[in-house]
Amino acid sequence: xxxxxxxxxxxxxxxxxxxxxxxxxxxxxxxxxxxxxxxxxxxxxxxxxxxxxxxxxxxxxxxxxxxxxxxxxxxxxxxxxxxxxxxxxxx
Numbered sequence: 001x002x003x004x005x006x007x008x009x010x011x012x013x014x015x016x017x018x019x020x021x022x023x024x025x026x027x028x029x030x031x032x033x034x035x036x037x038x039x040x041x042x043x044x045x046x047x048x049x050x051x052x053x054x055x056x057x058x059x060x061x062x063x064x065x066x067x068x069x070x071x072x073x074x075x076x077x078x079x080x081x082x083x084x085x086x087x088x089x090x091x
Contacts, residue, residue, distance in 0.1 A: 005060040006056055006057045009027050009028055009060055010025060010026075010027045012025025013025060016049070019042070019043050020041065020043075021040070021049045022038070022040045022041070023037075023038075023039050023049070023052040023053070024037065027056070028060075029060055030060070030061055030062040031062050035059055039055060039056075
C-alpha cells in the first residue's frame with residue numbers, strides 16, 4: 001500500500017487458506033467517508049491477494065459509489081474468470 005492513499009490509512013487483516021484469500025478492515029476515503037469492507041475470493045485458481053489490495057487502494061481513492069458496488073466485473077487470471085463484483089476496473 002506504499003505510495004497510495006491507503007498507506008497509513010488502511011487498517012485491515014488478511015486471511016488465506018488453500019484456494020481462498022480474504023481482506024477485511026476499514027479506511028477513510030478521499031471524501032472523508034469511513035468505509036468498512038470485507039472481500040473474500042473463494043475457490044480462486046491462484047493467489048489473488050494483489051486483486052484484493054488493488055480494490056482496497058481503489059476504495060481509499062474514493063473510486064466506489066453505491067451504484068458501482070453492484071456492477072459485476074470479470075477479469076481473466078491464470079486462464080480462469082475472476083469476478084470482482086464491487087469495483088469495476090479495479091482488478
